[in-house]
Amino acid sequence: MKENRKVTIRDVAKLAGVSPATVSLALGGDARVNEKTRIHVLETVEKLQYTPNEIGRIMRSQKIGAIAFIIPNTSQHVFSHPYFAQLLEGMTEVLNRYSYNLLLSTTPSEAEEAVAYDKILRNRRADGIILSSASINDRNLLRVVESGFPVVYLGRWLHPDVLTVERDDFGGAYQATEHLIRLGRKRIVHISGPLDHQEALDRLEGYKKALNDNEILFKSNLVIEKDFSRAAGYEAGLQLLREKREFDAVFAGNDLMAIGVLKVFKEQGVKVPQDVSIVGFDDIEMASVVSPMLTTVHQPMKQIGVLAAEKLMAVLNGQEVAEVQSKVTTELVIRESSEIN
Amino acid sequence: MKENRKVTIRDVAKLAGVSPATVSLALGGDARVNEKTRIHVLETVEKLQYTPNEIGRIMRSQKIGAIAFIIPNTSQHVFSHPYFAQLLEGMTEVLNRYSYNLLLSTTPSEAEEAVAYDKILRNRRADGIILSSASINDRNLLRVVESGFPVVYLGRWLHPDVLTVERDDFGGAYQATEHLIRLGRKRIVHISGPLDHQEALDRLEGYKKALNDNEILFKSNLVIEKDFSRAAGYEAGLQLLREKREFDAVFAGNDLMAIGVLKVFKEQGVKVPQDVSIVGFDDIEMASVVSPMLTTVHQPMKQIGVLAAEKLMAVLNGQEVAEVQSKVTTELVIRESSEIN
DNA sequence: TAAAGTTATTAAACCGGTTTAAAGAATCGG
DNA sequence: CCGATTCTTTAAACCGGTTTAATAACTTTA
DSSP states (O other): OOTTSOOOHHHHHHHHTSOHHHHHHHHTTOTTSOHHHHHHHHHHHHHHTOOOOHHHHHHHHOOOSEEEEEEEEEHHHHHHOHHHHHHHHHHHHHHHHTTOEEEEEEESSGGGTHHHHHHHHHHTOOSEEEEOOOBTTOTHHHHHHHTTOOEEEESOOSOTTSEEEEEOHHHHHHHHHHHHHHTTOOSEEEEEOOTTBHHHHHHHHHHHHHHHHTTOOOOGGGEEEOOSOHHHHHHHHHHHHHTTOOOSEEEESSHHHHHHHHHHHHHHTOOTTTTOEEEEEEOOGGGGTSSSOOEEEEOOHHHHHHHHHHHHHHHHTTOOOSOSEEEEOOEEEOOGGGOOO | OOTTSOOOHHHHHHHHTSOHHHHHHHHTTOTTSOHHHHHHHHHHHHHHTOOOOHHHHHHHHOOOSEEEEEEEEEHHHHHHOHHHHHHHHHHHHHHHHTTOEEEEEEESSGGGTHHHHHHHHHHTOOSEEEEOOOBTTOTHHHHHHHTTOOEEEESOOSOTTSEEEEEOHHHHHHHHHHHHHHTTOOSEEEEEOOTTBHHHHHHHHHHHHHHHHTTOOOOGGGEEEOOSOHHHHHHHHHHHHHTTOOOSEEEESSHHHHHHHHHHHHHHTOOTTTTOEEEEEEOOGGGGTSSSOOEEEEOOHHHHHHHHHHHHHHHHTTOOOSOSEEEEOOEEEOOGGGOOO
């Protein structure tokens, strides 16, 4: 700890021949302190290479200068979903602008999801919270809201007071399904995410509505519930082939699962898009790298991160938030996996 | 801020009829406090739902309970490299175990790389630092080391006192190149990363050495320096074709660039692996998803994150670190892009 | 020139814990 | 039964800043 051992405000004060209070005021640019004194203090600060200790400042102001991103999942899960990386990109960009720090809170294991919440709620290491969408049964969500922390929730939440940034999951799924129908597909499989998650439910609903609007009968045996992972998509594909279910298209609940399906189809000789059309959801980078390139519903993940962070910053700065519930739009990106053959 | 407005240690003390000191000692499990008193205090704590304010604790102990991961790049850059996600996964896993938090420090823009350092060095918001490998000309690296912060550097660094976790870049590149030579390839292009980065240099050296050991003449016009991005790989591929350089294999400095090359080759009708074999470096998830699947040098990125975090924890807990420089090994993973034709 | 008004500076309180040193109470040994 | 030990408890200092309220110094004004 060489030079920066610990130059405190008292050291500066002593050397400058003033009181600590004056140093503090001078640094804060308070109008009360005399011009000459101010310059002298600033010179001394420079000479001693003094920088105020953040902790001391925090102690007094009770503002931490950091926000927490709570994801009730393991690090393993989080980082295997490219989705989160883009969210983080958006958030950190905004936070950098405000000189705020980001704390990432995940759970050590599947079983202990409460830990991710406790770390933040109990220790008060953050001024506000961005909450990743979680199971609709997750009782911790309510705890967060009731804790009084400023919160922004990523996803749709029924409670009208909670600030949220939502995707148009329903609309996106509707578009995707309708696209497949327009291609002449009639037996469209939907591989859904876990149905205790609102986004999975909404996507399923969008799919159903599109079928219904086009007078195609919804068949529950064409819906397979999986967990959003690539491996799960692979399994689902395998299952479809093994059970010889009749289908001519797959709408997967996200890209990772779609890519898993793509892989098993390639291995088993199912031709995409000739035999089966595939559409995913998210538009992660991988979607444009696989072959055939994946048709998918693009959602502006980085923008979601940006909006969430900006909304939270607004609250923390005492500004009135114009839009309690923001909604970002999705867009169908047509690529090879559903090209007209 | 409903219930948890602010119940302090003094509130607990008052209600329990003891002094704040006793409460603090009781909570700390100090042997001095009488069993009965301890129980009584703990009950009161429970009754009031008291949890100690972290900031107060930090103030006294001068230990923050967080470490910083400094990446002198923009968030944009960081999150577009899957590489970092896996590093983060490893780190957060360890930190969770120690109840430490992770602070991510990136730069707001390319030009202001010092910002990523300043945020941590000046504000002392972390107890230690993990430093992502940076340009060998980055003068800030020295600042960090001289600051007295405990530091772990990711990559190879000449200074013998600095704790590091290194990959075997040289060895990995050697293996990759040799593999191509064994396939009978003689004109092997190397698309390198920025050559002011140690890892890019080391990979280039590994490539050269393998050529040399197999009596293949190194030709500098078969080396193209790019920036590790997928777009750059694409460009490099385009350049190779446009300039009609003669080559029968490509060893790319990382997977993203290899995937970029793959893409342009596919578009231009160059057959992989028949006409040209391709090998990448990193083994990111995308490598096993593209078609043909990419042969690459696997490096245990998560493990690097784990090692770095553990090393830092050891230092912070005052333990002697056995291995100042740890090295993880790489492994060649052979897939379709270099299959024997 | 004294009173009132300005301007500049600072002592002291405060944020919420932890820790030290000292005091007070209980127990022990001779 | 008294001095020495041991066990508990607590007052007070401390961490490093910010802020308030009071003081001091300097100008004006009457």
